Amino acid sequence: MVHYIIKARLSLKGPISLFLVVFASFVCSNPSFAQSGLSGLPFIRNFSPLEYKAGIQNWAVTQDKRGIMFFANNYGLLEFDGNAWRNYGMPNGSKMRSVAIDEDGKIYVGAQGNFGFFFPDERGNLVYTSLSDKLPEAQRNFDETWNLYIDQDRIYFCTLNYIYMYSKGKFTVIESEGKGLELSFYGNRQLYTYEKNRGLMKLQGDSLRAFPGGEFFLNKSVSSILQQSRDALLISTFQDGVFELKEGRLSVWNERNQEFFKNSNVNCMLHLKNGNFAFGTQNNGLLVLNSKGDLIMELASGKGLNNGTVLSLYEDDDGNLWVGQNNGLAYIELGSPFSHLNEESGLPGTGYAAYLDNDYVYYGTNTGLYVKQVTEPLSSIHLVNNSSGQVYHIKRYGTDLLMGHHSGAYRIEGFNSTKISTIPGAWTFVSPNESSTSLIGGTYNGLQQFEKADGHWHFSKSMNGFEESSRVMELSNANDLWLTHGYKGAYKIQLTGDAQNIEKVSYYGKDKGFPSNNLINVYNIHNDLVFTSVSGIYKYQHESDRFAPDPFFSNLLGSEAQIWAMQEDAFGNIYFIGKDKMGVLKKNASGEYVAETDAFNRIRALLNDDLVNLNVLQNNEVLFGAKEGFVHYDPRIEKPKRSKFNTLIRSVSTISRRGDSLLFFGNHFIKDKIVADQRIDNKVELPYSHNSMMFRYAATSFEGSDIQYQYYLEKYESAWSEWSTLIQKEYTNLKEGKYVFHVRARNSEGIISEEATYTFYIQAPWFRSPWAYAVYTLSGMTVLLLGFAFVDRKYQRQQKLMELKQEKELHDKNTEMEKLSVQTQEEINRLQNEKLESELNHMKTELATATMHLLNKNEFIAGIKTDLNQIVKKNKHDDLKKELQTITKEIENNISSDSDWQHFQFHFDRVHGDFSNRFKVSHPYLSPQEIKLSAYLRMNLSTKEIAQLLHISVRGVEIGRYRLRKKLQLDRSRNLQDFILNF
Numbered sequence: 007m008v009h010y011i012i013k014a015r016l017s018l019k020g021p022i023s024l025f026l027v028v029f030a031s032f033v034c035s036n037p038s039f040a041q042s043g044l045s046g047l048p049f050i051r052n053f054s055p056l057e058y059k060a061g062i063q064n065w066a067v068t069q070d071k072r073g074i075m076f077f078a079n080n081y082g083l084l085e086f087d088g089n090a091w092r093n094y095g096m097p098n099g100s101k102m103r104s105v106a107i108d109e110d111g112k113i114y115v116g117a118q119g120n121f122g123f124f125f126p127d128e129r130g131n132l133v134y135t136s137l138s139d140k141l142p143e144a145q146r147n148f149d150e151t152w153n154l155y156i157d158q159d160r161i162y163f164c165t166l167n168y169i170y171m172y173s174k175g176k177f178t179v180i181e182s183e184g185k186g187l188e189l190s191f192y193g194n195r196q197l198y199t200y201e202k203n204r205g206l207m208k209l210q211g212d213s214l215r216a217f218p219g220g221e222f223f224l225n226k227s228v229s230s231i232l233q234q235s236r237d238a239l240l241i242s243t244f245q246d247g248v249f250e251l252k253e254g255r256l257s258v259w260n261e262r263n264q265e266f267f268k269n270s271n272v273n274c275m276l277h278l279k280n281g282n283f284a285f286g287t288q289n290n291g292l293l294v295l296n297s298k299g300d301l302i303m304e305l306a307s308g309k310g311l312n313n314g315t316v317l318s319l320y321e322d323d324d325g326n327l328w329v330g331q332n333n334g335l336a337y338i339e340l341g342s343p344f345s346h347l348n349e350e351s352g353l354p355g356t357g358y359a360a361y362l363d364n365d366y367v368y369y370g371t372n373t374g375l376y377v378k379q380v381t382e383p384l385s386s387i388h389l390v391n392n393s394s395g396q397v398y399h400i401k402r403y404g405t406d407l408l409m410g411h412h413s414g415a416y417r418i419e420g421f422n423s424t425k426i427s428t429i430p431g432a433w434t435f436v437s438p439n440e441s442s443t444s445l446i447g448g449t450y451n452g453l454q455q456f457e458k459a460d461g462h463w464h465f466s467k468s469m470n471g472f473e474e475s476s477r478v479m480e481l482s483n484a485n486d487l488w489l490t491h492g493y494k495g496a497y498k499i500q501l502t503g504d505a506q507n508i509e510k511v512s513y514y515g516k517d518k519g520f521p522s523n524n525l526i527n528v529y530n531i532h533n534d535l536v537f538t539s540v541s542g543i544y545k546y547q548h549e550s551d552r553f554a555p556d557p558f559f560s561n562l563l564g565s566e567a568q569i570w571a572m573q574e575d576a577f578g579n580i581y582f583i584g585k586d587k588m589g590v591l592k593k594n595a596s597g598e599y600v601a602e603t604d605a606f607n608r609i610r611a612l613l614n615d616d617l618v619n620l621n622v623l624q625n626n627e628v629l630f631g632a633k634e635g636f637v638h639y640d641p642r643i644e645k646p647k648r649s650k651f652n653t654l655i656r657s658v659s660t661i662s663r664r665g666d667s668l669l670f671f672g673n674h675f676i677k678d679k680i681v682a683d684q685r686i687d688n689k690v691e692l693p694y695s696h697n698s699m700m701f702r703y704a705a706t707s708f709e710g711s712d713i714q715y716q717y718y719l720e721k722y723e724s725a726w727s728e729w730s731t732l733i734q735k736e737y738t739n740l741k742e743g744k745y746v747f748h749v750r751a752r753n754s755e756g757i758i759s760e761e762a763t764y765t766f767y768i769q770a771p772w773f774r775s776p777w778a779y780a781v782y783t784l785s786g787m788t789v790l791l792l793g794f795a796f797v798d799r800k801y802q803r804q805q806k807l808m809e810l811k812q813e814k815e816l817h818d819k820n821t822e823m824e825k826l827s828v829q830t831q832e833e834i835n836r837l838q839n840e841k842l843e844s845e846l847n848h849m850k851t852e853l854a855t856a857t858m859h860l861l862n863k864n865e866f867i868a869g870i871k872t873d874l875n876q877i878v879k880k881n882k883h884d885d886l887k888k889e890l891q892t893i894t895k896e897i898e899n900n901i902s903s904d905s906d907w908q909h910f911q912f913h914f915d916r917v918h919g920d921f922s923n924r925f926k927v928s929h930p931y932l933s934p935q936e937i938k939l940s941a942y943l944r945m946n947l948s949t950k951e952i953a954q955l956l957h958i959s960v961r962g963v964e965i966g967r968y969r970l971r972k973k974l975q976l977d978r979s980r981n982l983q984d985f986i987l988n989f
Contacts, residue, residue, distance in 0.1 A: 042640050043380035044367055044627050046347030047305065049608075051708070052312045053335040058091040060084050064330030066104045066154070067320035070111050072682045073652045073706025075322070077330060078102040083115055083124060083132070087656055087672070087704040088713070089733050094124060094132050104154035106161075111680025114161055116151025121163045121170070126673035126680065137163075137172060145170075145179050155192040162197055164190035169199065171212065178212050193233035200228045206241070218254035230275040232283070242272040242285070248299070260299025266290075276319040276327075278340070284327060286316025292329055294340070304383065309350050311336055326708070337708050343643040344609055348635035352376075352387035356614050357631035361400040362623035363407055368418065369629075369636060370397030375409055377421060391422045398477075398617075399434045403445055406463050410434050415447055415454075417462065427465040429454055433477040438484040444505045446487065448476030453499075455506070471508035472499060477617075480528045482535050482546075488528050495523040496537065519553035520544065529572040531580060538569040562591055562601050570618040575626040579641075583618050583630070590641075604756040607712065609637045652682055652706045653715070653751040653759040658766070660696040661736065667696070670764070684764055694771035698738040705751035705759055712754035720746035742770035907938065914941055925989060932973060939966050943986045 055062045061080025068076050077084040082095035082102050096102060100118035107113050113124040113132070122136040138146060145168065153164035163170040166187050169180040184203040191198040197209040206220035206228060223243070232240040238252035240259060247267045250259040258264055271288035278284055278294075282302065285293040291306030291314045307314035311331070318330030325341030347353045347369065355371030362368075362380075368390070369376045375393035378386045399410030400418070408426075409416040415427035415435075431450030438444065445456040445463055453469040453476055472489075474497065479489040487499040495515035502509050515523040521541045528537050536556055537544045543559040546552075555565060563569065568585040575581065580591040580599075588610060589603030614631040621629045621636075628639040658670035669690065674681050705713045714729040719737055722745065729752060745768065750761040772778055871894055878890045915922050918941075925940055926932065932940070935956065942952045953963045971982050 042625075042627055042638070042642075043382075044362070044623065044625075044629075044638055045303075045640060046345040046351045046353075046384065046636070046638050047310045048303075048345050049339040049342055049709075050305070050310045051337040053337070054312065055334060058084060058086070058093075058335065060091070060093045061101070062333040063101075064318060064335055065102065065152075066106075066318050067328045067330050068105050068107050069320065069322050070107050070113070070680065072111075072654060072680075073323065074654070075328065075708075076105050076107070076113060077335065078105040078115065078318075082117075083113065085132075086708075087654060088706050088708055089704040090656065090702070094134065096120060097134060097136070103150050103152050104164075106154045106156045108156050108161070110678055111675075112678070114154055114156065116154045116163055116165075118150055119148065121151045121154070125678075126671070126675050129669065129671055130673040130675075131671035132673060138170075141170070141177060141179075145177075153190045153192075155190075155197060157192070157195055157197075162190070162192070164197075164199065169197070169209070180209065180212055180214060182214070189228065191228075191231035193231060193239070194236075196233075198231050206231075219251045219256040222249075222256050229272055232275045232277050234277070240275060240277075240283070242267070242275050244271050244273070244288070248272060248275075248285075260295075263295075263299055263301065266301075273315075273317055274319050276321060278321055278327075279325055280340075284319050284321075284340075286319050286329065288315050290314065292316050292319075292327075292336075292338070301383075305338070309384075310338075322708075324707075339709065341643075342608070343605070343640050345638045345640075346612070346632070346635065347384075347629075347638060348632070351384045351635065353635045355635065356616065356633055357629070357636040358397055358614065358617055358619060359400045359410075359631075360621040360623070360629040360636060361402070361407070362625065362627075363402055366420070367623070368400045368407075370400050370409070371635065372396050375400065375411075375418065375423065388421060390418060392416075392425070393418075393423045398432065401435070403435055403437050403463065404440060404458065405461055408435055408463065410447070415456075415465070426456070426463060427454060429465075429468065431475075433475070434479065436479055436481050436487065438481060438505060442484075442505070446479075446505070448479050448489070450475055452476060453508075469508055472497070472511055478527050480530050480535055488535060490526045490528050490537070493524045495520065496526050496528065514553065518551070519547075525568065525570075527570070531572060531574050532578070536572070538572065540568055541566050543567065543569060562599055563587075571620050573620055573622045575622045575628075576624075577626065579626075581620050581622060581628055583613065583620055588613075604754070607754040607756075608709065609639075612637055651751070651753065651757065651759050653703060653749055653762045654682065654706065655701060655703050655747070655749065655762045655764050657702040658690075658764055659700045659702075660692060661698040661700055661738065662696065666700065682762070690764075690766040691769055692766060693769050694742060697740040697742075697768050698736070699740065699747075699766070700734060700736045701747055701749070701764065702734045703749045703751075703762065704733060705753070707751070707753045709754060714752050715749060716752070717747065717749040720748065740768050742768045742774065911941070914945070918944055921989070925986075928989075929974065932970070936966065936970050936973065939963070939970055940986055943967075943983050944989075946983070946987070 060082070063080045064077045064084070066078035070076065073088075075086045077086070079093070080101045081093055083093070083105065085092040085094070096117050098120065100120055102115055102117045104116035105113065115121065115124065119138075120136060121138050122134060124132040124134050127133045148165040148167040151163050151165050153162075155162045155164070159173055161172040163172065164187070167182075169187070169190060171178040171180065182201050184201040186202050188200040188202065190200075199207050199209070199214065200223065201207050201214065203224070204216060205222065205224040206217070207214040208217050208220075209215075223241070226246045227244045228241060229244045230242045234240040234250065238250060240248065240250055242248045245268060247264045248259045250257050267285075270285070270290040270293065272285050273288055274286040276284040281297050283295045283297070283299075285295065287293060290304065291309070291311050292304070293301060294303040295301055305311050311329070313331040313333040315332035316329055317332060320328040321340075322328060327338040327340045329336040329338060347357075353369055353371065353376055355373035357369065357371055359370035360368060365380050366377055367380055369387070374395060375390040375397050376387050377390055378384070378388065393409065393411070393416065396412035397409060398412070399408075401408060407418040409418050409423060410432040413430055414425050415429070415432040416423040417426050427447065429449050433448040433450070435445055435447045435456075437446075443458045445458070446469070447454045447456060452473045455466040455469055456463040457466040458464075474489070474491055474494065476489050477492075479487060481487055485501045485503065485505065487501060489497045489499060491497070495513060498512045498514065499508055500510040500512070501507065514520070520526060520537075520539050522539065525540045526537055528535055535546065536559065537546070537553060542565050543556045543563065544553040545556045547554050559567070563582070563584070567587075569582050570585065571583040573581050578593045582588060582591070587603045589601060589606045591599045592602050593599055609630065612632045612634070614633055617631070619631040621631075623629065626641060628641070630637040630639065654672065655670070656672040657668060659666040659668050669692075674684050674688070676685055701717075703715065703717075705715070707713055714731055715733070716726040716729055717735050718724075718726050721743060722737065722740065735749075745766055747764045747766075748761050751759045769775070874890050874894050878894075911922055921944055922937055922941060926937055938956060939952065942955055947955075949960055949963045953960045956963065956966070958966070967982060974982075974985070976982060976985060
């Protein structure tokens, strides 16, 4: 641990204040002083039964070499690996009272009416083996195994009836000579117990013996015994206080606190690695005391803990405390340099400003200004009178302690405040020097001036000439005041010689070297002004009247660093908070600076993100403004750095549609020893149907969600994954072969753990297995032989098919020739038929033409005849009549000419298959006129057309048809025309 000698300016009031500051400086080099009077509550994680899913009471706590925590719980053995909880119940469901782990990692437990041990089976699942079942029947009658201790190769199971000493597979039973036993205790390889009628005893060999001073506790109920030093024991009782037994002399331990111990009812004690003591009480929660018994810290229900009854205590490898409670569990980071001042500490609101003023510390929040004396406990925090509301600033200027407040500026005196300015929004104050009689204050809308009178600051006036918000400002000399605005840039205000008025205002922004006008702040570091921005830290260059990057900070923090707050302590160390990192630039013995950031990652998420602030106090402790109060940092406390912490693979499962199948439960062993790594001979072979895997892992670091993991699967991936907070990884559809899963963790301090590995094999699918390939080979040879036979048979068959094919082709050719001959003859016939049909059509056309000609001619002549007859009738001249009648007779002779009929009959018989002759032969009794009528009916002519052709009337045609039917002897039901058409 590095110890600092505090160099502080003293503004003291009397010898008591001087003593307090000197004492504060002295304790920095005293390792037994573990907590500053400015500290808050340590970081605490409370675990409820609903979270760990087991019983409410936790009677004992221990840790194995891998870092896994185990608890004796009402429901059995409770396990926590940093991520997940597991519970292993007792076979008879009894409550577990004690737990201890030997050098080989075997987990011994004591329960109601039973004791034994847990050890992993072949799949890594913890399995219980009872040892009490090996006892003789007469010695099995015991109730609770309240205590369990391991001393090298001996294990003591302590009950209220017997003490069972187990070594090398054999039991030695120690009985009480009195009325029975109560609790037993162990320290410095010595077992102590309490006999009801003999007092405090110790085990020697295999019997109980009294020791000097033990009879004092005859009527007192002893709750715990600690080995305070080589020759001294610390003995607590439930109701009679705490005692020290040293060199056979018994005395009260810390007379001042004896009544407090009695009222608290001490249940258990633990000697911490830093020399302090932790007491678990029935009524007052957890007490942390120094080596003299003075109270350092008290954690109770509503004050850090969820429950006020503490049943068990355990300090883990990191120096942090596990508290088993009557209703839950708590993890307390006693080894951390950080603590929290919040509402549980009596400090409500968000932290904005803090100041250590002699033996008082002031805290400014959004709810008011609070104060407490450094030497008083946290419960003594009080609200300063008349200070309710938003506080921005608190600092001493000369003899006055001033507060910047939303409602104005105030002077603070102890627990009281007095308003000295009514201008709202007092951000901060600056003074040219300690002897100056002028003070400048920044407000929401410009600057105000204060003058000193009667030893105090009094409001003088508002300063004209500047009306911007003035939250951040520093003096570079007595007359140059630098102000920065959150989103407008920086201003240099030149004051008059007497600093009473503003002489000139100059603006500096992006055009003067800054990367942007936003997020510019100014701080006094190393008695020089530095300006932070959205990207980089800058210094003012007088020669060019511009800003340029500061090489000192660029080298340490990077040229792109965005810093939100900075402050220097008395040793020259520079604390900072930025967008991407926070920490301290620590000055070493050679004057060089080193950036330390990893340790501060623990508190980043807690900080106030409204007006980021940090406050270096006079003794170089730091208060960071937090969302809830403040985070206190004590640089004198160096958190124990482990060279490594473990990452463990906690389960391995195969994934399938039927559900997950758990292959590995998280515990490796070699022979009879639990180890962190997989055995070389533990060859896990999985069928190809189980080629999808899921791995769950954990790191044995218990600080919360700051752990990140990297992983990769050898043969499947070639490089580590990105860091993430995922605690499981799945792989699907893996091919056959050997795989090694690697995983490692990184904690909030940047420490990377050793990697954990798990080796497994995926068997080939049945169709790619060795026996399958043998079958494939035999099958291939068989297929080849069958193939050769098949080819030979195929060749012979093809030869035969070729012969058949040739015969068939020859036959097909003959058939084709015959077919071609038939087709040729058919074509000839078709052409002949087409010719005949063409001729027939031609004859039909000629017949139709002749018929039409005949019809037209007769119609024309009949018309002329009719006209002539009309003329004859109208003309009275006889000569003319005679001539006309002569013409009419000639016309009738012409109409009745047979030449037309003969011409018509020629064409008609050619078309209708010599109908006239065939009909005449068949019916010789028909007259020529009836033959004509039959021909015209054959042509399907109308009655009128037939009448014209036969030179008779329509009535004459009807009569002719009737006579023809008679001669043909047709039945009345038969149609004459159909008969003729079908002849």
